[in-house]
Amino acid sequence: MKAPIGIRDVALRAEVSVGTVSNVLNRPDVVAAATRARVLAAIDALGYVRNEPARQLRSGTARTIGLVVLDVGNPFFTDVARGVEEAASEAGHAVILCNSGESVTKERGHVELLAAQRVHGVLITPVQSGPAQVRWLRERGISVVLLDHPTAEADLCSVAVDDRHGGELAVTHLLAEGCERIVMVTGPAGIHQAAERHRGARDAIRLAGRPPEVLEVLTAPALNVACGLRAGEQLLARTVRPDAVFCANDLLALGLLQAAVRAGVRVPEDLAIVGYDDIDFAAAAAVPLTSVRQPRHELGRTAAALVIAESQSPAEHEHRHEVFTPELIVRESSRRPRPSRHFHVKAPPEERKNEWI
Structure with missing residues (x-):
């Protein structure tokens, strides 16, 4: 298997320093136009892809959020995830989707993995109320929003349905x-x-x-x-x-x-x-x-917006508890047939002589 192309390979190809390549990737305005064009041509020719996790570790920032749901096979959570991804993408973030399978043990493992990945924040539909995982994440400075799960805690955002x-x-x-x-x-x-x-x-x-x-x-x-x-x-x-x-x-x-x-x-x-x-x-x-x-899609969008806002400005962030109102959609599976009423209307006396006998 071919080794991945690194930043040093780009520097050799473009005949510049590693620092110059780094500037082209992170601060292109400080690099002369001709040099910048040479570096970009080398990146294109070699097929270089930057190591985003490593860059985030060096800078201490991340552009990913975690999403932990009860059952990824349930279309309800698929639609919620679409809303999360849409709002995250608009904010320049990626989403790591995790499935707890209604298991506290699996949920804990996913939470620990997301923390190790230095995610910006975590959206979680907990298996049980008052999960220790939420406290564990917050103790490590990771923003958390409870998704499809209300809370009365004043220092924690939640998005739910009544x-x-x-x-x-x-x-x-x-x-x-x-x-x-x-x-x-x-x-x-x-x-x-x-x-x-x-x-x-x-x-x-x-x-x-x-x-x-x-x-x-x-x-x-x-x-x-x-x-x-x-x-x-x-x-x-x-x-x-x-x-x-x-x-x-x-x-x-x-x-x-x-x-x-x-x-x-x-x-x-x-x-x-x-x-x-x-x-x-x-x-x-x-x-x-x-x-x-x-409102599955709106649940996801709202939760993602809250966790991104908190992670970007934790000191100024005001925690919110959003509760949506559900709606009954009546279809054939519950419409009980009503008994029909047949009324016999007698003809007026003068018309009865014309009736068939």
Whole structure:
């Protein structure tokens, strides 16, 4: 394998000093135009690519931010990452994407790696509330923004959605559709978002004046399609089935919808389904999925802007807690058919003689 071209190779090719090449790369205005052109021609001919991490280590600055999410396979986080990358790119930053896989151990390893890379800041959707990793990063002077996770800490920025309100929206809708036996399929208790959506679901039952047993909770080991499929198979095998299911995210809901289709259960006539996130696949499902929409792209953009602003001016930075309001998007998966009413209108007496007998 060919050794990478270094700055000394460029200097030899251009017949200048290493310092001159460095000036061309970092302070081109101090180099004579003819010399600058000769160095740039050498860079082009050799295919030299500057060692950006080494340059950042020497200068004590970095132009990268870290993004740690729960599940990179979830389209929700894909859309959030697009927003992060877009805002970071506009500010001249790159993004290192890390997947915790809902594992505290993996999350810790990613955080330590990002610190070793001297990133400007870290955006993190923590696996658990109050993570030690956030404190660990901040003790080392690294800016942190909690993403899709609210906080009450005055010295820490956060960007989140009102998940409690979102859970209330979902279950209020199912009650309005006449559902009587509702199951919420949620995720591990330590995941803040799932817990808040469950609280909102309970709020809807209470505000409607319904008994708590109207809502049953089924906890899945993870928030993915496979777990949704297994939950659906379990629920549909019961003698008395639920007539509605609210899932803590769209992946669970899509898996559950798959189970219903396989079992020949009509959606929404026999089983109404509501998801959460409103990923693109929700509208494209075999039965378009009702879902609680989150502003995914805006979440990412806002979080990236906050962490970059803090890292550039930490002393002047004012910490903010941004909370977006979710929106219920109603589609076919939860629209229960209304009973049709047929009215027989009798003809006036003078017209009855013309009726067929």
